[in-house]
Amino acid sequence: MTISILEASVISKIAAGEVVERPASVVKELLENSLDAGARTVSVDIVGSGLKIIKVSDDGNGIPAREVELAFARHATSKLDSETDLESIQTLGFRGEALASIAAVSQVELVTRCVTEDTGVRLLLMDGQLKDRKSIGVPSGTVIQVENLFYNVPARLKFLNKEATERGLTKRIVSRYAMAYPYVRFSFTSENRQGFQSYGNGNLLDVLSDIYGVDVAGNMLDIRTLEQDSISVSGLVSKPELSRSNRQEITFYINGRHIYDTQLNVAVMRAYHTLLMTGRYPIAVVSIVIPPSKIDVNVHPTKSEVRFLDKNLVFRAVEKAVRRTLLDYVSVSGISQSISVDDKVDYKSAPKQTYNNYEKQEIPVVDDRVMYARLSGMEMPILRVIGQTNNTYIVAEGPDGMYMIDQHAAHERILYEEYVESAKRDKLRSQMLLQPFNLHLAAEDAEILANNLDNLSDLGFDIESFGADSFIVRTVPAIVDSADIEQVLMGVVRHRGDDLHGVSEWSEDQIIKRVCRLVAVRSGKVLSHDEQMALLHQLEKCKSPSTCPHGRPTIIHFSLNSIENKFGRKG
Numbered sequence: 001m002t003i004s005i006l007e008a009s010v011i012s013k014i015a016a017g018e019v020v021e022r023p024a025s026v027v028k029e030l031l032e033n034s035l036d037a038g039a040r041t042v043s044v045d046i047v048g049s050g051l052k053i054i055k056v057s058d059d060g061n062g063i064p065a066r067e068v069e070l071a072f073a074r075h076a077t078s079k080l081d082s083e084t085d086l087e088s089i090q091t092l093g094f095r096g097e098a099l100a101s102i103a104a105v106s107q108v109e110l111v112t113r114c115v116t117e118d119t120g121v122r123l124l125l126m127d128g129q130l131k132d133r134k135s136i137g138v139p140s141g142t143v144i145q146v147e148n149l150f151y152n153v154p155a156r157l158k159f160l161n162k163e164a165t166e167r168g169l170t171k172r173i174v175s176r177y178a179m180a181y182p183y184v185r186f187s188f189t190s191e192n193r194q195g196f197q198s199y200g201n202g203n204l205l206d207v208l209s210d211i212y213g214v215d216v217a218g219n220m221l222d223i224r225t226l227e228q229d230s231i232s233v234s235g236l237v238s239k240p241e242l243s244r245s246n247r248q249e250i251t252f253y254i255n256g257r258h259i260y261d262t263q264l265n266v267a268v269m270r271a272y273h274t275l276l277m278t279g280r281y282p283i284a285v286v287s288i289v290i291p292p293s294k295i296d297v298n299v300h301p302t303k304s305e306v307r308f309l310d311k312n313l314v315f316r317a318v319e320k321a322v323r324r325t326l327l328d329y330v331s332v333s334g335i336s337q338s339i340s341v342d343d344k345v346d347y348k349s350a351p352k353q354t355y356n357n358y359e360k361q362e363i364p365v366v367d368d369r370v371m372y373a374r375l376s377g378m379e380m381p382i383l384r385v386i387g388q389t390n391n392t393y394i395v396a397e398g399p400d401g402m403y404m405i406d407q408h409a410a411h412e413r414i415l416y417e418e419y420v421e422s423a424k425r426d427k428l429r430s431q432m433l434l435q436p437f438n439l440h441l442a443a444e445d446a447e448i449l450a451n452n453l454d455n456l457s458d459l460g461f462d463i464e465s466f467g468a469d470s471f472i473v474r475t476v477p478a479i480v481d482s483a484d485i486e487q488v489l490m491g492v493v494r495h496r497g498d499d500l501h502g503v504s505e506w507s508e509d510q511i512i513k514r515v516c517r518l519v520a521v522r523s524g525k526v527l528s529h530d531e532q533m534a535l536l537h538q539l540e541k542c543k544s545p546s547t548c549p550h551g552r553p554t555i556i557h558f559s560l561n562s563i564e565n566k567f568g569r570k571g
Contacts, residue, residue: 020101022160023050023149024169029098030144031177034058035184035256036092037142040200043187044174049163054146062114062140068121069130072108074100092257104128105156106149112142127152171195175211179285180253182207204236204285216242216283221329223286226321228541229313232289233321239329240272243280250284254295254306261305267315271322271382274397275330286318320540323382327533330384380545380555385532392523394532401560407527407535409548411520414538415479416549419512423459429478430460437486439463439471445493446471452506459511479519491518513549 020026027044034042037060047053063071074097102108103125113120120140124132150156160166167190178186178198185200198207209217219242225234235253252264268284276282296307308314383396383403394405422428441449446469453463462475473489480488492514521527527535539545539554548554 023166024173026054026102026146027170028173030056032092034060037061041185045189049166050170051149057143059141062142063112064114065121072099072103105153107147109145111138113138113140115140176258178207180256221325223321224325230291231317233317235286237322238283240275243276243282247281253287259306264318267318268322271319320382327384380540383536388527391526402558404556406554408520408523409552409554410539412516412548413542413554415516415520417542428460430475431478432475436472436474439473441469443469449493455508488518
């Protein structure tokens with residue numbers, strides 16, 4: 001065969017196949033346009049599983065009359081101006097392909113009125129070609145009715161599922177957007193029967209109640225909103241008592257966009273480590289907000305995948321947020337775990353996801369241990385507090401065995417990093433003493449202190465020389481307990497055996513280390529369960545959680561393998 005240029009009509013139908021695969025694809029694209037237009041009410045009505053009629057109505061901003069026809073031109077969009085805009089996409093749609101692709105394989109009626117105009121426009125298109133246009137009086141917003149989908153590409157019809165399946169896939173699309181935008185009122189009607197409706201009151205739990213039922217909603221937990229490294233994680237996860245036999249109900253949103261991501265699935269499953277039976281999976285709705293410049297959404301025609309500038313950060317943020325939520329619940333509820341420590345979550349690979357078949361929702365994942373080793377590196381794992389031993393060490397359970405945390409060394413590390421960071425930002429918090437007190441020192445110590453008053457002042461101390469070998473203390477850092485002020489100050493100045501004594505000029509780092517050692521929680525102090533949990537949560541945030549500022553270990557790990565060897569469970 002000779003090479004020739006395809007006709008425009010053929011090109012449009014081929015291109016449409018990348019975006020419009022089934023009725024659910026059409027609904028997805030139209031819903032995204034409605035949300036981008038600022039709609040607060042969106043209704044979806046289908047007939048004949050969507051092949052006969054798909055009607056999407058919204059109360060958004062509408063399309064200006066002068067731009068209505070242009071909206072159906074390929075690669076025509078109001079959401080991008082230049083290539084650089086791809087680095088900061090904040091809308092769901094951006095390619096300008098959806099309407100052109102839909103019109104190429106159906107008959108379309110568009111009725112729209114821009115909120116700034118007095119009259120609207122009605123368009124009729126067939127095979128992507130304009131057949132009629134007229135002005136019309138309508139409320140602001142947009143109504144698009146798609147009829148006879150794929151009537152001109154009958155081969156496409158052969159690959160669709162049964163009507164009931166296609167209806168279910170479309171309903172799932174609507175429900176997913178309702179979860180992503182709980183402040184928008186969604187409704188779905190099939191064959192004139194109400195299939196789904198949300199209230200649009202902003203309450204995600206109410207949306208889940210509409211989708212899954214009251215019983216499921218009553219067993220969901222609010223994710224403790226986590227914000228770190230410019231990433232925010234929120235949403236809902238099911239209690240360990242509620243689970244499913246597959247991963248279909250683990251749902252992720254990136255900046256309001258529903259996505260599939262196998263590694264984020266692993267992050268959620270790791271958070272449930274030892275809390276779910278093998279082969280069971282949670283219900284989860286996880287919303288991630290991240291600066292648009294740190295993701296690439298221009299990956300797949302369906303916009304169902306994204307690339308992260310640093311996936312490790314996102315993985316750890318999701319795991320941490322979900323794990324903390326679950327451990328807080330387990331701690332409060334007093335749930336006893338029903339699975340043994342050697343139970344492993346089974347991450348068997350499912351068939352590869354294909355985007356031309358929405359029915360295949362099983363997401364393939366790799367072995368969680370391999371994934372965690374690759375993504376998490378040396379960062380401290382998320383731990384479940386078991387208790388305190390010898391009033392000195394916190395005992396905890398983690399992904400691979402048991403952990404013992406030195407409470408004093410851990411608190412030192414926490415205080416040190418907070419102190420250093422505050423000093424860098426000039427945001428040190430100090431407390432003025434209600435009654436200044438005099439500090440009397442030996443001549444040698446007084447001379448050294450006098451040489452370091454400027455550095456101490458920069459670190460939150462207000463100390464003034466007051467005659468021979470005496471000083472007046474007016475202000476100290478906020479981390480110093482008022483009852484321990486004199487003890488801490490005397491400890492900083494007089495301590496023998498560390499890097500301060502005998503040195504005439506102290507560095508700021510030396511001072512910070514000394515203060516943190518003196519004010520950190522001591523060995524032998526009884527900590528409540530809540531205090532133990534709080535200490536570990538703070539340690540998780542540290543950049544170097546494994547050692548105290550002086551280099552001593554904060555945490556010791558006893559691997560599951562070594563424990564099993566000790567008990568003779570493995571030869």
